[in-house]
Amino acid sequence: MILFMTETLIVANWKENLDASEVKTWMQEFGKQESKRGSVQENRDPKIEVVICPSFPLIPLVSNFQLSSSSTLQPSIFQIGAQNVSEFEKGAYTGEVSAQQLKSLGVEYVIVGHPERREHLGETNEQINQKIKLCLKYGLKPIVCISELDQVKAINEVSHLSLPTSQSPIIAYEPLFAVGSGQPDTPVNAQKQASAIKKVLGEDVWVLYGGSADSRNASSFLAEKGIQGLLVGAASLDPVEFAKIVNYELH
Numbered sequence: 001m002i003l004f005m006t007e008t009l010i011v012a013n014w015k016e017n018l019d020a021s022e023v024k025t026w027m028q029e030f031g032k033q034e035s036k037r038g039s040v041q042e043n044r045d046p047k048i049e050v051v052i053c054p055s056f057p058l059i060p061l062v063s064n065f066q067l068s069s070s071s072t073l074q075p076s077i078f079q080i081g082a083q084n085v086s087e088f089e090k091g092a093y094t095g096e097v098s099a100q101q102l103k104s105l106g107v108e109y110v111i112v113g114h115p116e117r118r119e120h121l122g123e124t125n126e127q128i129n130q131k132i133k134l135c136l137k138y139g140l141k142p143i144v145c146i147s148e149l150d151q152v153k154a155i156n157e158v159s160h161l162s163l164p165t166s167q168s169p170i171i172a173y174e175p176l177f178a179v180g181s182g183q184p185d186t187p188v189n190a191q192k193q194a195s196a197i198k199k200v201l202g203e204d205v206w207v208l209y210g211g212s213a214d215s216r217n218a219s220s221f222l223a224e225k226g227i228q229g230l231l232v233g234a235a236s237l238d239p240v241e242f243a244k245i246v247n248y249e250l251h
């Protein structure tokens, strides 16, 4: 069972970067790049879904660009994602942002268990499990980050990710050595990891590759069978570069 009609998912993870004025500039430049190619709707393969994940407070700003017909961007050429979600459903958890709140802002996707959150904020498989459950409860699509196969197994034991459901999560394979290093994994190895992940979770699970993905290597990763998209960090901060990734061509 496939989550959606798209065949490729390209996700921009801006991390803790870009303030409000930088986001506006980014959107204008990205819009320009896209309109150079004419109508996005006509020219971009409609099977590619683009997701932009800003920091929480900038989500409404990004959705204004998403919805505004007066902007240079065509409406709905991208979906909005969040970089995290609270493990708690609601209540006295100062500073947390709930799945329900994200949904009410038009967010469609949530990155869960990013390796930087595991490393710097001590996020555990149990917390990740809770976050996945809340995403699914509120109709958000979790993009669950995995650096090692053990993490797939650990999350699967608590989350039963492989149970048939109309909302299977998406897995992003993010090897630690490749994240933020400028040293991507090889497409062949990423493909091997993708098939190992699918062996545990089922063939229908989507696997994205993340870790120093950019416009030079995007098409090699996406040419691999079993890799259905990219999670792009540093290279997504430059709208010209990100537009090139989104308009990748398979060679």
Ligand code: PGA
Residues within 6 Å of the ligand: 013, 174, 178, 179, 180, 181, 182, 210, 211, 212, 213, 231, 232, 233, 234, 235
């Ligand atoms: P990077 O980040 O592209 O800067 O390596 C990827 C990620 O952390 O999702």
